Amino acid sequence: MEEKPGQDRIPDTPLFDRKRSLGGYRINKMAMGLSRPENREAFKQDESAYLDRFGLTPEEKEAVMTRNWREMVRLGGNLFFILKISAVDPVRITEIGAHQAGMEHDDFLRNRLGKKV
Amino acid sequence: MEEKPGQDRIPDTPLFDRKRSLGGYRINKMAMGLSRPENREAFKQDESAYLDRFGLTPEEKEAVMTRNWREMVRLGGNLFFILKISAVDPVRITEIGAHQAGMEHDDFLRNRLGKKV
Amino acid sequence: MAKLIGGLGTSHVPSIGAAIDKGLRDTPDWKPFFDGYIPGQDWVKEHKPDVAVVIFNDHGNSFFLDKVPTFAVGCAEEYRPVDEGWGPRAIPSFKGAVDFSWHFIDTLIENRFDPMICQEIEVDHGIQVPMELFWGRPAEWPVQVVPIFVNVIQYPIPLPSRCYEMGRVLRQAIESYPTDERFVVLGTGGLSHQLQGARAGFVNPEADRAFLNDIATDPDKLAGMSREQYVEMFGSEGAELMMWLVMRGAMDRDVVVRHKHYFVPASMTGAGMIVMENAATASPAVAA
Amino acid sequence: MAKLIGGLGTSHVPSIGAAIDKGLRDTPDWKPFFDGYIPGQDWVKEHKPDVAVVIFNDHGNSFFLDKVPTFAVGCAEEYRPVDEGWGPRAIPSFKGAVDFSWHFIDTLIENRFDPMICQEIEVDHGIQVPMELFWGRPAEWPVQVVPIFVNVIQYPIPLPSRCYEMGRVLRQAIESYPTDERFVVLGTGGLSHQLQGARAGFVNPEADRAFLNDIATDPDKLAGMSREQYVEMFGSEGAELMMWLVMRGAMDRDVVVRHKHYFVPASMTGAGMIVMENAATASPAVAA
Ligand SMILES: [Fe+3]
Ligand SMILES: [Fe+3]
Numbered sequence: 041m042e043e044k045p046g047q048d049r050i051p052d053t054p055l056f057d058r059k060r061s062l063g064g065y066r067i068n069k070m071a072m073g074l075s076r077p078e079n080r081e082a083f084k085q086d087e088s089a090y091l092d093r094f095g096l097t098p099e100e101k102e103a104v105m106t107r108n109w110r111e112m113v114r115l116g117g118n119l120f121f122i123l124k125i126s127a128v129d130p131v132r133i134t135e136i137g138a139h140q141a142g143m144e145h146d147d148f149l150r151n152r153l154g155k156k157v
Numbered sequence: 158m159e160e161k162p163g164q165d166r167i168p169d170t171p172l173f174d175r176k177r178s179l180g181g182y183r184i185n186k187m188a189m190g191l192s193r194p195e196n197r198e199a200f201k202q203d204e205s206a207y208l209d210r211f212g213l214t215p216e217e218k219e220a221v222m223t224r225n226w227r228e229m230v231r232l233g234g235n236l237f238f239i240l241k242i243s244a245v246d247p248v249r250i251t252e253i254g255a256h257q258a259g260m261e262h263d264d265f266l267r268n269r270l271g272k273k274v
Numbered sequence: 275m276a277k278l279i280g281g282l283g284t285s286h287v288p289s290i291g292a293a294i295d296k297g298l299r300d301t302p303d304w305k306p307f308f309d310g311y312i313p314g315q316d317w318v319k320e321h322k323p324d325v326a327v328v329i330f331n332d333h334g335n336s337f338f339l340d341k342v343p344t345f346a347v348g349c350a351e352e353y354r355p356v357d358e359g360w361g362p363r364a365i366p367s368f369k370g371a372v373d374f375s376w377h378f379i380d381t382l383i384e385n386r387f388d389p390m391i392c393q394e395i396e397v398d399h400g401i402q403v404p405m406e407l408f409w410g411r412p413a414e415w416p417v418q419v420v421p422i423f424v425n426v427i428q429y430p431i432p433l434p435s436r437c438y439e440m441g442r443v444l445r446q447a448i449e450s451y452p453t454d455e456r457f458v459v460l461g462t463g464g465l466s467h468q469l470q471g472a473r474a475g476f477v478n479p480e481a482d483r484a485f486l487n488d489i490a491t492d493p494d495k496l497a498g499m500s501r502e503q504y505v506e507m508f509g510s511e512g513a514e515l516m517m518w519l520v521m522r523g524a525m526d527r528d529v530v531v532r533h534k535h536y537f538v539p540a541s542m543t544g545a546g547m548i549v550m551e552n553a554a555t556a557s558p559a560v561a562a
Numbered sequence: 563m564a565k566l567i568g569g570l571g572t573s574h575v576p577s578i579g580a581a582i583d584k585g586l587r588d589t590p591d592w593k594p595f596f597d598g599y600i601p602g603q604d605w606v607k608e609h610k611p612d613v614a615v616v617i618f619n620d621h622g623n624s625f626f627l628d629k630v631p632t633f634a635v636g637c638a639e640e641y642r643p644v645d646e647g648w649g650p651r652a653i654p655s656f657k658g659a660v661d662f663s664w665h666f667i668d669t670l671i672e673n674r675f676d677p678m679i680c681q682e683i684e685v686d687h688g689i690q691v692p693m694e695l696f697w698g699r700p701a702e703w704p705v706q707v708v709p710i711f712v713n714v715i716q717y718p719i720p721l722p723s724r725c726y727e728m729g730r731v732l733r734q735a736i737e738s739y740p741t742d743e744r745f746v747v748l749g750t751g752g753l754s755h756q757l758q759g760a761r762a763g764f765v766n767p768e769a770d771r772a773f774l775n776d777i778a779t780d781p782d783k784l785a786g787m788s789r790e791q792y793v794e795m796f797g798s799e800g801a802e803l804m805m806w807l808v809m810r811g812a813m814d815r816d817v818v819v820r821h822k823h824y825f826v827p828a829s830m831t832g833a834g835m836i837v838m839e840n841a842a843t844a845s846p847a848v849a850a
Contacts, residue, residue: 050798052761053756053797054759055798056717056758065627068627072622072626075623077645080647110760113758118758119757120623124647126647127646133829133830134830137757137763137830138762138763140758141760152762152765153826153830154827
């Protein structure tokens with residue numbers, strides 16, 4: 041039997057396993073909801089009320105409302121879902137990446153992605 | 158390769174193959190809708206309007222409204238879906254069976270199901 | 275490691291649930307049917323399984339035709355009764371054996387199965403009725419469940435031999451699961467019945483009785499039959515009987531039959547029940 | 563019988579679609595990337611495939627975590643672009659190769675695969691971007707499509723070798739399909755990228771370039787790698803690269819590479835493209 045992935049044995053690489061899928065269910069469902077225009081409107085109008093509709097815990101709510109991507113991922117948020125937040129409140133994916141890496145944006149582009157900035 | 162089922166080679170036995178699944182899509186979707194109480198209410202209040210919501214053809218509508226089970230099945234209706242009509246307008250499953258078999262109910266019970274009636 | 279203590283088989287006709295709900299259990303139509311399950315219920319009480327893996331099909335309740343999974347496995351905390359048209363039935367929700375479900379899904383993927391993974395799903399009479407037939411109507415179910423949904427409605431349905439293979443993987447998952455929990459596997463559906471077409475009302479008691487023998491003594495024969503042979507022999511809806519092969523595939527070659535029961539017709543269906551144990555580890559009780 | 567005329571591989575990064583939508587094609591950031599696809603587009607124009615089988619993953623758009631299929635195959639008349647959060651993109655809907663899809667599904671089931679069967683489903687950038695990269699932005703797509711969705715997001719994801727096997731069954735389905743239609747198969751996703759965790763922004767151009775060689779010359783090696791090796795080498799999201807193995811599995815052992823292109827980074831991803839033909843039936847054109 042091959043070793044099971046999904047157990048974070050690769051450094052700094054959280055895999056979306058049963059634990060995260062379960063833990064992040066509320067955040068991801070909330071974010072999935074943003075694929076409907078009426079929900080995007082609701083999020084814009086009253087973000088806190090929109091998040092409450094999906095039963096987010098105070099900790100989860102805080103992470104979303106402060107756009108703390110690293111924390112959202114730690115709580116089980118998956119980028120493919122939570123990225124939809126950036127459709128409502130624009131931010132570049134590289135900024136989300138840099139935030140998780142704990143790097144300045146330019147530094148991230150240069151040293152992770154090999155861009156000449 | 159074994160012979161593919163789903164091509165009606167067993168007499169009087171319509172299998173729910175791609176042709177029927179596609180052909181019966183509207184009828185079955187309409188019937189699936191009856192698993193929600195508000196749709197059952199709508200069906201009761203104005204059956205014709207409820208059927209129109211699912212885009213049924215005149216032929217399909219006629220089959221449903223006259224409770225012509227044989228015809229519903231011929232048009233691709235699947236018993237597991239269309240049976241939900243009997244949750245709104247009660248009829249026994251054995252009556253639905255007898256209708257398709259083209260038999261009187263008692264005769265059906267006796268000669269198909271072996272009941273002592 | 276966990277242990278497989280028995281393989282159960284039963285029909286799951288919706289009218290059985292309706293008969294219980296309406297208090298018809300002891301009417302002349304139903305009493306002989308329900309009485310036949312008493313030994314099965316006694317077996318369950320005596321052997322106290324912790325987890326029930328239940329193989330069944332959805333009947334147009336949890337899945338629509340837009341997206342039909344060949345095999346779906348539940349890994350939810352809770353499975354609520356679905357509204358089949360008459361409102362959700364007033365029975366307790368089923369508690370999921372969450373951790374084992376994921377272990378089973380891992381094992382399936384490693385063994386080249388391609389299940390749909392369900393963290394949130396409601397369940398219909400396909401699992402409700404078998405649970406009621408063996409466990410009665412408790413305030414809370416005394417076992418956790420693992421639902422396995424098999425598509426036996428829209429063609430192409432899986433090969434009988436594929437169902438049988440899945441049973442072997444299930445056994446492997448049970449025996450590699452590091453708890454001392456006691457598992458039963460329930461194959462459900464059938465026996466002969468046909469709800470659609472001019473052959474509606476077809477039942478085949480002779481074939482049904484042979485099936486109840488063969489499932490114990492010659493499962494390879496049943497696994498080798500084609501889908502078409504199932505339809506011909508057991509009716510268009512009776513073909514769901516092939517789901518019993520998942521249960522049988524989880525057991526040893528040699529089994530002991532503890533109890534067996536056949537009744538026709540339950541509603542429009544030949545209804546059957548079986549309780550088996552692996553011969554190698556069978557309890558000393560007398561066979562039925 | 564139908565014929566497989568080529569195997570294409572490409573990344574499917576959403577920013578590529580966004581760059582086209584915003585008219586950024588010829589900006590310094592994007593021009594070298596898009597120019598690299600011109601030979602691929604020319605190959606498609608010259609060879610005029612009738613059907614494109616596209617293997618990709620949904621990215622939390624058509625499926626939620628409640629029900630995750632390992633493999634899903636479309637058999638719809640039409641596949642509309644899904645709303646990924648920015649509204650559905652203004653590109654034409656894809657027309658389905660309905661009859662072939664069902665034939666493929668039959669063939670999968672007979673070969674012990676367990677697909678989810680989708681008669682109604684919307685599609686995300688996973689298929690949109692590859693179609694735009696090879697066919698541009700026509701008023702109507704000149705090919706019919708067969709979408710194959712692979713779960714590469716929620717663990718357990720399928721084994722790379724299972725993807726490879728599926729390709730062989732796809733080939734069998736094409737070669738047993740009684741028309742003279744010309745098929746291409748598109749493996750999509752990757753190459754190296756990681757969107758989550760402190761290693762976000764990980765790219766591995768060296769491994770990517772090796773992959774673009776090995777996919778042609780040594781696919782067995784790639785099929786034999788574990789899921790974990792994919793994650794390690796290509797990043798947590800780069801592991802979706804294993805979907806190229808479905809395409810490669812549909813081809814002969816010996817292939818001719820017509821075109822190849824690599825560019826890094828497209829957004830946060832190592833982006834690659836390849837066009838291959840089976841050596842035995844390759845057109846006489848000069849290899850890239
Ligand atoms: Fe059933
Ligand atoms: Fe992707």
